[in-house]
Amino acid sequence: xxxxxxxxxxxxxxxxxxxxxxxxxxxxxxxxxxxxxxxxxxxxxxxxxxxxxxxxxxxxxxxxxxxxxxxxxxxxxxxxxxxxxxxxxxxxxxxxxxxxxxxxxxxxxxxxxxxxxxxxxxxxxxxxxxxxxxxxxxxxxxxxxxxxxxxxxxxxxxxxxxxxxxxxxxxxxxxxxxxxxxxxxxxxx
Numbered sequence: 271x272x273x274x275x276x277x278x279x280x281x282x283x284x285x286x287x288x289x290x291x292x293x294x295x296x297x298x299x300x301x302x303x304x305x306x307x308x309x310x311x312x313x314x315x316x317x318x319x320x321x322x323x324x325x326x327x328x329x330x331x332x333x334x335x336x337x338x339x340x341x342x343x344x345x346x347x348x349x350x351x352x353x354x355x356x357x358x359x360x361x362x363x364x365x366x367x368x369x370x371x372x373x374x375x376x377x378x379x380x381x382x383x384x385x386x387x388x389x390x391x392x393x394x395x396x397x398x399x400x401x402x403x404x405x406x407x408x409x410x411x412x413x414x415x416x417x418x419x420x421x422x423x424x425x426x427x428x429x430x431x432x433x434x435x436x437x438x439x440x441x442x443x444x445x446x447x448x449x450x451x452x453x454x455x456x457x458x459x
Contacts, residue, residue: 271293271294272292272293272294272297272309272310273309273310274290274292274309274310275287275289275309275310275314276290276306276307277306277307277318278329278405279405280301280405281405286325287318289310290307292307297309332404333404333406336403336404337404339378340403340408340409344409346373346376346409346412347396347411347413347414348369348373348375348411348412348413349416349419349422350364350372350415351416351418351419351422352364352417353417354393354417358393358394358395359392359393360392360415363390364391364392365382365390366387369382369387369399369411370382370384372413373401378401378411380401384402384403385399385400385401385402386400386401386402386408393415394421395414395415396412396414397412398412
């Protein structure tokens with residue numbers, strides 16, 4: 271375990287300025303390269319204390335900007351059109367890169383690492399996705415994955431497309447059964 275000084279808030283680890291012990295690989299591969307932390311030694315501790323007020327002011331400014339963007343984009347819904355099978359399973363999946371691209375078209379520029387998608391979306395429907403605008407500010411974007419714009423509108427209204435499709439299939443089966451019984455009756459004559 272090595273000690274680092276956090277340069278910003280890191281989820282499940284600590285707040286800015288805290289001295290924390292982490293595994294060497296986590297520090298070397300994630301915290302240090304992304305500027306989220308610096309090694310804890312006497313020079314860096316002294317440097318951090320000198321720059322603490324300035325760093326906290328910058329952090330506060332970035333957080334306020336993120337909060338303004340969050341308020342402006344609250345309730346954002348984006349539509350992604352994909353091909354899918356009859357059961358609603360996608361041919362492929364929707365990744366954080368796809369979501370970042372459609373959010374950019376909607377006026378919200380994001381890096382794909384800001385999209386907190388636990389696993390790719392693999393089915394049709396509306397899925398809430400968390401977006402980290404700042405370590406302390408998150409926004410929920412509704413991602414509507416559909417086969418067509420018309421289907422996306424129905425999903426947005428809350429209509430159950432599977433029940434609709436099932437009813438349509440049942441009516442087709444009933445029509446087919448009726449036609450078959452008519453043909454059967456006609457052949458007996």
